[in-house]
Every structure is written in structure tokens, then in C-alpha cells.
Amino acid sequence: MTTARVNVCFTGYRRDRSMTSASGQRSQDVAEYQDPISRQAFEQLVHVRGEGDEWDFKATLNDLSVNAARVSLAKDALAFCNLPTGGTIIVGVAKDYEHVGLTAMEKIDTTAIRRAVEKYVDGDFIVLAAEHTLVEPGTNEEKRYGIVHFRRRFAQPVLAAMEGQTTDKQPQFRSGDILIRRGAASIRANSGDVRRLFTNSIVHEERVRAVNEVWSCLVEQRRLMGGVEYLYDLLVDSEYADAITRPSLRASLGSHTMWQHADAVDGLQLRVSMIRPHISEHLYQQYRACAAFTGRLHVRAMERRDAGVFLPWTELDNGSPDQYLRQLALELIPQDELDGYWTGRATDLGTYRPVRQVIDAAERAVLSTIRLVLSGLG
Numbered sequence: 001m002t003t004a005r006v007n008v009c010f011t012g013y014r015r016d017r018s019m020t021s022a023s024g025q026r027s028q029d030v031a032e033y034q035d036p037i038s039r040q041a042f043e044q045l046v047h048v049r050g051e052g053d054e055w056d057f058k059a060t061l062n063d064l065s066v067n068a069a070r071v072s073l074a075k076d077a078l079a080f081c082n083l084p085t086g087g088t089i090i091v092g093v094a095k096d097y098e099h100v101g102l103t104a105m106e107k108i109d110t111t112a113i114r115r116a117v118e119k120y121v122d123g124d125f126i127v128l129a130a131e132h133t134l135v136e137p138g139t140n141e142e143k144r145y146g147i148v149h150f151r152r153r154f155a156q157p158v159l160a161a162m163e164g165q166t167t168d169k170q171p172q173f174r175s176g177d178i179l180i181r182r183g184a185a186s187i188r189a190n191s192g193d194v195r196r197l198f199t200n201s202i203v204h205e206e207r208v209r210a211v212n213e214v215w216s217c218l219v220e221q222r223r224l225m226g227g228v229e230y231l232y233d234l235l236v237d238s239e240y241a242d243a244i245t246r247p248s249l250r251a252s253l254g255s256h257t258m259w260q261h262a263d264a265v266d267g268l269q270l271r272v273s274m275i276r277p278h279i280s281e282h283l284y285q286q287y288r289a290c291a292a293f294t295g296r297l298h299v300r301a302m303e304r305r306d307a308g309v310f311l312p313w314t315e316l317d318n319g320s321p322d323q324y325l326r327q328l329a330l331e332l333i334p335q336d337e338l339d340g341y342w343t344g345r346a347t348d349l350g351t352y353r354p355v356r357q358v359i360d361a362a363e364r365a366v367l368s369t370i371r372l373v374l375s376g377l378g
Contacts, residue, residue: 036086036088037129037147038130039132041147042090045090045147046090051184052184054087054181055089055090056087057090057097058089058092059091059092059100060091061108061113061148064112064113068167070120071164071166073113073117074116074120074121075179077120077121078121078186079180079181080181081123081150081152081158082179082197083151083180083181084200085151087150087181088147088148088149091146093145099145102131102143102144102146108146108147108148110128120160120161121160122158123154123158123159124154125151126149126150126152128148128149129146129147130147131144131145131147132144132145155201157178157197159177159178160173177189208374210275213272214272214283214287215366215367218290221264224261224264225301227253227254228253228301230252231243231249231253231310232356236350236351237344237352238349240311244308254302258299258302258303261295261299261302265295269291272287279373280373283366286332287366289332290363293325293328293332293359293362294359297355297359300322312351313353314353326338332365333362333365338358341353341354341357341358
């Protein structure tokens, strides 16, 4: 049984930072990673025997109205937030990795979790939480479990905002402490850890600026196409002649000369070259492929506008397939998906072969690599 009841709060996310492509469609924020509280993420961790830097097991979060429970959770939250991609707690698994599940009274409440720890955290952070159910093999008993994920919003490390005092003994942490994970423990960072954290934060900020510049250049190049996308999305092949003969449609092809287009594209390429040291070679090559694909579509449309013809974007002037364009697309789009765009859809009036969908697919491939780069995996 794999049912799940999910109680989710994307605390700290700013939805207004999502990107917009030239087609006017909103894309996901480049800093948004794979869902760390999904069913898949839960199942990957709940059966692990052993704790690590990025995950921990707790039988319970205890009563978060009690100071000791709040301080204990805050200590782990502070340490997890100082990991590059945050860390996760599975609730309902005991120290010996027995699957005890949540008690009948315990709820994984994102708001309660955030309220319990936020006064101890100096810095912006994100809390994600959910409940999942699981039936152990060989039993019919369904148990509830919690999954809680903490991470910082920005690159700078988070600090303890106040002392984590639970008894008359030494506090768990002091105001200004930077906590990190080492194995299964949340501990105070030493001087070497602190230097490494701040160095990594600078590198990450440069990387974020770099990938935003890559995306900005792709969007700007797509905007250069003007109404070319509009015509291919509007017309079937039997109507392509109208793109030249009807002034209202011909105007969509724009008035840019080849030289103006080349100058604009060269400027975008220069901007990406300037930030190339801060991105992976894979991302750079994907940008090149996507930019070349979009650029070739635009150049061919301008050439045909000037020649007084309008042809399918998949074909050369002699009617043969544009194999070079296809190879560029295959660097970004799976072949079976590209084949659907390439073939188009037959209608009563002719073949409908929109170009917007294929450019969107190419951009999604670049965006996927951007997410990996930001998470430190690409």
C-alpha cells in the first residue's frame, strides 16, 4: 500500500521569482530542486539503516510546546540548514531503526515546526513537511510517518539567534554559533568549517548569478524571433503562403536584417562567455545547442521572408529535412518526443507543425541542468 496523506507548506518560497520564457509561459524557479518530501524521497530514506550528514531518524519530535523539544529540533534545523541542499528528518523510526510510526496524537504540522525553531535561527530558511503511510512487509498494519526538510534560502550560512538552553547544564548551542552536520551528529562548526562554509556561499552566489545570466540570454534570444513562433503556431502548411502575401501576417516576421540579428546574438554569446568559468561545461554546451537551434529557426525564417516564401521549419529550401537542425534538437530533446514535433499533426487543412512546443522542450532540458548545477550535482 502506498497511500500518502501530505500536509505541505513551502515556507519561505518566493513564487514571484519564477522565470518567464519568451513564449509568456512561467517556468519553475531555477533554485527549486527535486521535492525532498515526496513519496519517492520518503521511501528512499525510511528503509536506510544508518544516519548521515543529510538525514536523521527520530521516533518522535516530542511535544513542541516543551522547551527541550524545541531546542533539540532547532539544533538539527540549524545544522541541516548549513548543508548545501539542506537535510531531512524521518519521524517514526527509532534509534535501532525500528519502524514505530507516529503516535495517534502526533501530527506533522509545518506551522508548528517552524514556530518551534524560528526564534533560534538567524537567517532565512525553508521548512517542508509531510506525512506518509507505510505497511511493513508481512503485516497488515499501516503506520504513519513524518518527513521534515530544512534548508536555508540563501547562500549565506545561518547562525544561532539565541542560546539553546534546556537545563541548568551547558546549553546545546550559544547565540552566534554556526552548527554543521558531521555524520549523524549536529555540532558546532570549527574555524575550518566556518571558512569552508563562507567560501562555498560565495561560490554558490556566483553560480546563481551565472545561471540566471544563461537563462536571461536564452529568453532574450527567443524574443528576437518575434512573431515567427506565432505564425508556425497559427498556420497549417497549406496556409504558409499567407505569411508572405497577407501584410498583417508578413509583419509578424519582423524587419530585422541578418546583420542586426547576428549582432544581437553575438552580444548574447559574449555575455555567456563572460560567466562561463562559473558554470559547468555541460550547461555551457546545452546553452550553445539551444541558442543555435533557436537562432537557426530565426535565420531561416528571415531568409525566407526576404525570398518571398514561407516553408515548414523542419525543411530546407529544397524540401529535404533539415538534418543539422534536427541534430541540434536531439542534443536536448529525446528522439521519440522530437519525432512528434517534427512530424506534426495532420488536419483537414494540412499538417500543423507548431514550433513553440519544441523550443519549450529544448529550454526545459537547459533548465533541468540549471537545477543540477545549483544543487551542486551538475
